[in-house]
Amino acid sequence: MAYAGGVPKPGFRPSMLIYDTRYRSLTIQLIVLVLFAFGVSWLINNVIVNLAAKDRTFDYGFLWNRAGYDINQTLIPYTNDSTHGRALFVGLVNTLVVAALGCFLATVLGVIIGVLRLSQNWLIGRLMTVYVEVFRNIPLLLWILLSFVILTETTPSPRDFRVTDEMIAAGQAPAARMFLNDSVAITNRGMNVPAPLFRRSLGMAGIGEFQISLNFLAIFAVIGASAIVNRRMVRRARAIQEETGVRPVTWWKSLLLLFVPVIALLLALGFHLEYPRMTRFNFSGGIEVLHSFTALLVALVLYTAAFIAEIVRAGIMAIPRGQTEAAFALGLRPGRTMNLIILPQALRVIIPPLISQYLNLTKNTSLAIAVSYMDLRGTLGGVTLNQTGKELESMLLMMLIYLTISLMISSVMNIYNAAVGLKER
Amino acid sequence: MKKSLFFGTLAAASALAGFASADTLADIKARGELLCGTNTGLTGFAAPDANGVYQGFDVAVCKAIAAAVLGDATKVRYVPTTGETRFTALASGEVDLLVRNSTWTFTRDTDLKFDFVAVNYYDGQGFMVKKDLGVSSAKELDGATVCIQTGTTTELNLADFFKANNISYTPVNVADDSEAQRQYVAGACDAYTTDASGLAATRATLPDAENHIILPEIISKEPLGPVVRHGDNNWGDIVRWTFYALVAAEELGITSANVNEIGTSTVNPEIRRILGTEGDMGAMMGLDAEWAKRAIAANGNYGEIFAANIGESTPIGLARGLNAQWTQGGLMYAPPFR
Numbered sequence: 001m002a003y004a005g006g007v008p009k010p011g012f013r014p015s016m017l018i019y020d021t022r023y024r025s026l027t028i029q030l031i032v033l034v035l036f037a038f039g040v041s042w043l044i045n046n047v048i049v050n051l052a053a054k055d056r057t058f059d060y061g062f063l064w065n066r067a068g069y070d071i072n073q074t075l076i077p078y079t080n081d082s083t084h085g086r087a088l089f090v091g092l093v094n095t096l097v098v099a100a101l102g103c104f105l106a107t108v109l110g111v112i113i114g115v116l117r118l119s120q121n122w123l124i125g126r127l128m129t130v131y132v133e134v135f136r137n138i139p140l141l142l143w144i145l146l147s148f149v150i151l152t153e154t155t156p157s158p159r160d161f162r163v164t165d166e167m168i169a170a171g172q173a174p175a176a177r178m179f180l181n182d183s184v185a186i187t188n189r190g191m192n193v194p195a196p197l198f199r200r201s202l203g204m205a206g207i208g209e210f211q212i213s214l215n216f217l218a219i220f221a222v223i224g225a226s227a228i229v230n231r232r233m234v235r236r237a238r239a240i241q242e243e244t245g246v247r248p249v250t251w252w253k254s255l256l257l258l259f260v261p262v263i264a265l266l267l268a269l270g271f272h273l274e275y276p277r278m279t280r281f282n283f284s285g286g287i288e289v290l291h292s293f294t295a296l297l298v299a300l301v302l303y304t305a306a307f308i309a310e311i312v313r314a315g316i317m318a319i320p321r322g323q324t325e326a327a328f329a330l331g332l333r334p335g336r337t338m339n340l341i342i343l344p345q346a347l348r349v350i351i352p353p354l355i356s357q358y359l360n361l362t363k364n365t366s367l368a369i370a371v372s373y374m375d376l377r378g379t380l381g382g383v384t385l386n387q388t389g390k391e392l393e394s395m396l397l398m399m400l401i402y403l404t405i406s407l408m409i410s411s412v413m414n415i416y417n418a419a420v421g422l423k424e425r
Numbered sequence: 426m427k428k429s430l431f432f433g434t435l436a437a438a439s440a441l442a443g444f445a446s447a448d449t450l451a452d453i454k455a456r457g458e459l460l461c462g463t464n465t466g467l468t469g470f471a472a473p474d475a476n477g478v479y480q481g482f483d484v485a486v487c488k489a490i491a492a493a494v495l496g497d498a499t500k501v502r503y504v505p506t507t508g509e510t511r512f513t514a515l516a517s518g519e520v521d522l523l524v525r526n527s528t529w530t531f532t533r534d535t536d537l538k539f540d541f542v543a544v545n546y547y548d549g550q551g552f553m554v555k556k557d558l559g560v561s562s563a564k565e566l567d568g569a570t571v572c573i574q575t576g577t578t579t580e581l582n583l584a585d586f587f588k589a590n591n592i593s594y595t596p597v598n599v600a601d602d603s604e605a606q607r608q609y610v611a612g613a614c615d616a617y618t619t620d621a622s623g624l625a626a627t628r629a630t631l632p633d634a635e636n637h638i639i640l641p642e643i644i645s646k647e648p649l650g651p652v653v654r655h656g657d658n659n660w661g662d663i664v665r666w667t668f669y670a671l672v673a674a675e676e677l678g679i680t681s682a683n684v685n686e687i688g689t690s691t692v693n694p695e696i697r698r699i700l701g702t703e704g705d706m707g708a709m710m711g712l713d714a715e716w717a718k719r720a721i722a723a724n725g726n727y728g729e730i731f732a733a734n735i736g737e738s739t740p741i742g743l744a745r746g747l748n749a750q751w752t753q754g755g756l757m758y759a760p761p762f763r
Contacts, residue, residue, distance in 0.1 A: 054655070055538055055656075056538060068580075068581045068585075069581055069584055069596075070583075070594070070596045071596070071598075072596050072598070080584040152608065152611050153611055157612040159558075188611060188613050189595075189613055279568050280565075280569075281558075281567075281570065281615045282568055282569070282570060282615075291613075369598075369600050370600065372598055372604075382576065382598070383576065383580060383598065386508070386512075386576035387576075387580070387581065389532070389533070389536060391516075
């Protein structure tokens with residue numbers, strides 16, 4: 001109690017903002033925040049002043065104007081009378097298709113290569129090492145260009161498929177032939193495959209401009225329902241097996257469940273294929289898969305798979321050797337050990353870096369213009385930007401869209417990551 | 426991270442915008458160099474020669490302006506631009522003027538805030554196909570695959586032409602001319618479309634030029650000319666009148682051979698005014714009296730430039746056609762120097 005007078009009176013003095021460690025970090029943060037806000041407002045002001053100086057406005061009205069140009073791959077209806085906004089969506093769908101297919105295929109290929117790289121087989125292990133090193137150490141753009149050049153320079157031109165009357169008379173064969181019973185043609189422009197058509201179509205449904213085919217919706221619904229019923233039946237078979245030790249024969253029931261409903265539906269809809277036919281310049285009818293799409297997809301998959309393979313390998317190596325030994329001791333074969341013991345545990349290590357590979361792949365699709373694939377960068381950031389001259393608006397909108405796609409991918413993957421994460425009970 | 430990306434772009438955009446200044450002439454004189462936006466490589470119009478020096482019909486305009494403004498036709502820095510980057514480069518002040526086969530259109534002149542000061546080549550969009558395709562008219566191209574350079578007026582003309590003729594096509598939008606050529610030669614497209622002059626230039630560089638034909642249809646009007654930014658009218662005047670000095674020189678018979686003596690030997694007052702022997706027209710634009718003399722001396726008059734780069738004696742072999750003097754039935758018509 002005698003010392004009480006010596007203790008300084010608690011209170012707040014301004015100098016404590018700098019000298020008191022309790023407040024110092026707050027002070028610094030506040031200063032940085034103010035500086036940051038100043039910087040931001042200066043930048044925004046600069047843009048406004050310069051736009052005004054050049055007598056330019058900042059508005060998105062052009063998205064509702066007629067686009068006037070054509071796009072070669074349109075997965076949603078589009079003509080040159082559609083709006084720039086519609087062209088944006090055509091490009092966005094093209095981007096998403098490549099990104100989704102690319103992520104899926106790159107994962108499959110990457111996992112296979114990553115596992116094979118750890119193979120005991122010397123040759124396979126070394127080959128996979130070569131693959132990984134070659135693909136991840138050469139810029140992606142070169143792979144895209146290379147695959148496109150290979151596809152366009154080594155394939156026959158559509159004219160080589162033509163059969164003229166003189167050729168029939170002379171008994172000559174055309175220079176190039178279609179594959180698979182005259183249903184698939186690979187030209188130097190793309191791959192023409194038969195298109196599914198329905199004689200008794202259910203039509204389209206949707207809101208306004210966004211329509212979806214009811215036929216495909218019905219088919220997916222039936223396939224989904226069959227799969228669920230099949231799973232239930234297999235589960236019941238397993239329960240019976242666990243109870244009695246005898247597994248009921250299920251394979252023919254599975255086949256029936258999986259295929260009969262779909263085939264019945266297809267027959268009911270009058271399903272038939274439209275084969276591509278040679279016309280004056282190109283094949284028409286059927287579906288044309290452009291080489292620009294294939295080249296972009298192949299390059300993205302091969303390139304990203306190399307990175308995913310390394311992630312998978314790291315994930316597997318993170319699992320202690322004892323896990324494998326324990327599995328072997330239980331009598332599991334190497335394949336089952338990998339599928340049942342190692343990979344499920346490795347997923348926890350694999351998923352987080354895998355997310356960033358998916359994001360990379362999605363963003364890398366913007367290199368598509370190098371091979372004339374009309375993705376979002378080709379429509380909104382290419383032709384629309386040029387025809388309207390709205391650089392700032394188009395670029396900002398494009399960045400916002402890529403940002404949104406990336407954030408969506410990472411949130412979905414984070415949910416998956418939480419699902420496979422270690423559950424502590 | 427997201428924020429910094431966004432603001433980084435804003436910063437980049439505003440930094441670029443910051444360069445554009447109101448007094449282009451003073452900037453050029455201070456810099457001692459003219460920044461001329463050209464094509465990345467279109468033989469005859471703007472392409473580097475064997476020594477890496479840019480040569481061509483469009484390049485000659487840049488040289489004439491550099492000679493008029495800086496007194497030295499070599500003081501030009503050529504900034505190669507693609508169809509996509511050219512207008513951004515001009516708007517941001519990266520180049521002082523753009524001479525890059527750019528079509529004068531309403532929206533570019535008004536909405537994009539540029540000034541097309543003159544037309545140095547009257548062109549039109551055409552099609553080139555391989556001879557063995559057996560096509561003699563663009564109207565027979567129903568169902569064909571057509572290569573187009575993206576970011577040009579040709580995309581819109583093409584859509585309009587096929588629509589007007591009720592025929593269909595598959596476009597292949599290619600980023601630059603050389604890739605479009607590669608795809609066309611490889612057969613990835615049946616036809617290649619761009620301005621007829623560009624087609625002739627492209628055809629001249631093909632090893633088997635005789636196997637390719639340019640179809641007779643010209644589907645659009647493409648007045649190509651030098652472009653400057655809105656807002657600096659004096660600079661626009663300098664570009665416009667330097668070009669017209671070249672056109673007037675052809676009409677009046679001033680050539681690179683006689684440009685040094687004709688100013689004093691002739692009695693024609695217009696020639697004397699252009700060459701600065703009489704009056705001082707240059708001062709009205711902030712230049713000296715001999716600006717036009719130097720501009721003509723740099724590459725000769727319009728006719729000489731045409732003949733040397735793209736005329737009938739060159740591999741490109743373009744006829745004067747619409748680009749002849751008005752006295753010869755063409756559209757080249759310089760307003761009076763008075």
